[in-house]
Amino acid sequence: MSELEEFHRELIADIQGEADVGGIYTTEAFFERMGDILTEAGELDGADYTYFEGAGQNGVAMQVDGYGGDPRDAQGILSLILCDFQVTEEVRRLQSEHLKSRFNRMSVFLRHALREDFREKLEETSSGFMLADLIATTWPNITKIKLVLITNAEKRVKADGLPAGSIDDKLITYSVWDLARIEKFIRSGQTREELVIDFEKDFGGGIPVLRASMGDAALESYVAVIRGSQLGDIYEKWGTRLLEANVRSFLQARGKVNQGIRNTLEDQPEMFFAYNNGITATADAVDIRQTENGPLLVSADNLQVVNGGQTTASIHSARKQRPKKPKARLEEVYVQMKLNVVPSDTADEVIPNISLYANSQNKVSDADLASNHPFQMRLQEFSRRILAPKGYGKYQETRWFYERARGQYPDERTRRTDAERKKFDLEYPRSQYFNKTDLAKFENSWAGLPHVVSQGAQKNFVAFQKEVASEWKKSDKRFDETWFKRMIAKAMIFRHLEKTVPQQPWYQGGYRAKIVTYSMAKLAHDINKIKKFVDLDKVWRLQSVPEPIETAFLLAAEGSHHVIINPPQGVRDMGEWAKKQACWSQVQERKIQYPSELKEYLTTLDEAASVISEERREKAEILEVNTYLFVFERGGPFWRQALEWGMKNKLLTPAESGVLEKCSKIPKVLPSERQCAIAMKALEKLKVNGFIGSDQDEAGDRLI
Template sequence: MEISAVLNTREDLLNSSKNDDGFLQQSLLIDEVMPLLLETKVVDSEDINHTYYLSNDDKIKINGYTVNSTGERLQIFIVDDSYLSESNDEFYVSLRNVYDEQFNRAIRFISSAIQNKLENVQESEPIKPLLAKLGSEDGLTQFDVIEFILVTLSATVSFRGEETQLRTIHYKDEIKSFSHKFLGEKTQSKELLFIKRVVDLNYLANIYASQGRAEPLKVIFKDVIGKNIEVIKAADEEDFESYLCVLDAPILADLYKRYSSQLLEKNVRSFLQFKGVNQGIKKTIKDEPEKFIAFNNGLTITATEAKTSYYKKSLYLESLDDFQIVNGGQTTASIYFSRKEGLDISNVKVVAKINIAKTSKSKDLDDLISKISEFSNSQSRVSKVDLRSRSPKLVQLKSLSESVLPPSGNKWFFERAKGDFNTQVRKSTNGQKLKNEFPPKKRFTKELLAKYYCAWGDAPHLVKKGGEKVFRMFIEDIEPENGDGIAINREFYEKLIAKIILFRTMEEVYGQGKNAIGQLRSAAVPYAISAIYKWTNTTNDGTLILEKIWKQESLSDGLIEYLKELLFLMNELIKKYSLSEDYGEYSKNQELWVAIKRSSELNEFMDSSSSKFALSL
């Protein structure tokens, strides 16, 4: 990759991370980066808890956090504030200790939180729920991995040679031990895996260049499990080879602990806790572990390259490039969580088939993986919706965005492929004109599309989760496995744009930072929209509201004032009915939405004369 590519990426991120007054905001920068990290499976959702905390005295700083979908991995985000200047004169980093200093600020936070050394933080501070969690027995039990993600607008380089060269700085994983005594009881110890990840301009520019394709996951087995894996070669063809092996369950548990959902990047099924088939997996581990290998279908793994070696006439697998579990992801996760619950997995073994595709073409690899997933005898059937990487209906939607002219005469830009807009800007003879024609508020990605579309429904908790869960809900709605689904026509497009305007306007009304209603915008907005949907869905009012928004391309002052009242109420109801002090995380649970929509407070508000006036046309 050329230096010019990172310069372009830097300029784009600086411009898109400014508020309405033209000032760059660290929270907006993270919001810009999160969808890119979701594309590459670094995070499970683009949703983040913005919890800016800075203590110069203690040399502590974090910008936000998120917890992965299965709950065992806490991801801490730090923005490197040394490289936020718009000047392009000094943004190169060649020394590891520059990044070390930033990581250490977040590591000090974790250590201090676990040891309850930050007790002076006010209850109203957004960071307080995380502090309470980390300093509790529950938190020490829940989290196994702390991943520190440093977001920096610097380019990591080497100055050796005549020209500056881009390079990557990797950090080795570390095991940190913590001991704590809770309520005077016996001291408890916990080992946490610390992972450091630098998300610099090199990394971000690569995502744009690859249109969101994840950086291939390379697994070096000695680094993760301390040994190589004995295998036998089952096939060796010109463009394909296959290995067979038997894996001890602790190996799979360690791999899942280190890489989590990255292992399953092309296997879109999510772990379904211990329900259905997974409950059976757990029962076998508990009651008949030695029979697991007979009862379970095993794993199918794909890779693009394998490094092997012989030792005492046996063949061993040292590493795999682009390692992916395409069948057996639920088995892997179930084994990990069984061990976490205290079950003995030492006698559990799993058969694995490892297929190496000797092709450099990503399309050929994707086709191979889709066919393996579709035809494998899996524990839970993979639907055709899961396997489709490019929906024809998204192509139709892209076409509508290019042809339908809104009443204002200003079209919207649907970025179906990651980096599509920036690519068009650079190809254009007048890139600035294109930027003026399609400012950020007139553009949307397929991930945002799913969120805006699904908020107008009865599942705001899934909208809050974001990521693949809400995108899958959107795809299954418009293009179900059985039936024709929803027609993607002009009427659909107009209502979709109205939903986008409604969602984004409500985000503005809620606000950010000191002037915001609270710290729960990412939950309060979809919850409030779902309330409007529920109370207007029995009549035609909901459709009329969307039609009016499309025609005006804005919301009336009266409706905005009403929505502000609703958002104030929803903010309080989320806190009142949440069964956890971490309101943002708990708002991902369906139980909260059920409690709120049945609450007397919301019902009285929605049945009030002000609601009837604002929502009737």
């Protein structure tokens, strides 16, 4: 069985399982899974499920499964999504005629949505009406239309960002995310295998470059000057997919287009090169042609702007003329570009560092480099080490697998033998896997930000990441093992609600994700008002959600559901309503009578703090014992080496020298626990400066 066939079976099993426990159709479960993937990949700004199927004039079929959020919040881009998910034994093949018919269904719906007589025939509470109404309302703001097909079939034709005509001079493009592309993203994070920038063929000609690297350089590098009109055209086609993921998050965190850059483009285009720092880009590979006038950049595979995203987006925005302002003369604008060719096998390590260190007008801080942030590294370490209790009905302890970087979980499974894989699946059940965007949903829901969670996985993660970076800078002590266990308790509650909410008699279908995040935020908010907290430590120990807690959350869910499906007058789209602070304010004000049994599962701030203090005390005691054993087992000769080496290199303080002198006399003299701690700190300092003891062993290295 090929890897693609194996992935096909795993994907179908996962989607069927998610649909069964959530009480939803497989197509909706597939849409939810793919919505997060397409958002993370930069294909969409978000994904909202709004299924509609019908027939237009002359019986022509129309269908749409969702859209990519309000175009006014997505740079004027309207994205329509169609799902093609089927349960089959073999991998289906998707031919060009099948693609055409599916994209035609979305196109027919789009054209009908603009007709008032069509909208009037639809039920106002239906998802089809709400999407059609959103399209009609925002049509003046829409500048581009993207039709996206997501399918678990394998396509045999190239279809990524291809032009498909226009409506009212608004360009339409279509893209396909097929099984092979989904598999590549999930397993390795590679999303842009088809993003090839052909400057000569598609964007007005090659770009003159100067080689900026010698023969022994680590990377092949070039310096170039690209016309603003070219850069704007490239961004017009590929949008935020042109921006490396960290830069994309960076732009989302900082909002609108830079006004200063826009003014220069409109008023002094000839000075743009002098005023602007330019862009830094990477590519997997480049085609350089030697000409009479020097080398020419003809094409670039997977071109990514890793610094200068604000400049790129501003130039693209300036293509559209503003009232009472001169039209930007982008053909007179020139932008400096530093281009590094980064081999794919080192891209994950090198590109984030380029993003961090490259000089730009708005520097991307290390807080934006989510995968490499110390918080992320610590969380991964916790997830690989901390065992979850057995819980009721389980016969062994397990772990919760945190995927810090895309593809870690499938990679850990596939590189094992069949026997090892079975053991891995028992230790890390698929239901106990979560990634960065999942983490942000759990935490921001509990933190009272359901309207932010409802805005989509990527925007919510940016908000969460910013808050974590701020807290981490103040002190990283908060993010300890107790915090991790409580976060997992929130994850268990969140996922339990995902299963139980669709089973409630009041649930009308749709908006499950929004109801879940609102219900978590609502109960946490109400309990906090009486200075209490849900006992997450008890949930962690039980590895399940007790019935009184479940009942309370479902009451909060019902109340949230009522507010979400009853937006104020003039607001028709319930999905967009749930993204507003005003919606959360109404949910907060709603009165709910919780069961009296809930009090048995509540705790106070002092009680919650005492758990942390006790765990830290126990951890400190264990560390003291381990430190004492380590110092003693090293023996006197080792500490004599350390003392002499430290004295020779003038690295030891008098106090450290005295302690190491005492340690050098082990076992005749036994240092105290405090002295052992000083010896360990001194040894760390010596090792950083190059000391290597002759009798160190692997165990000692790990302790150090």
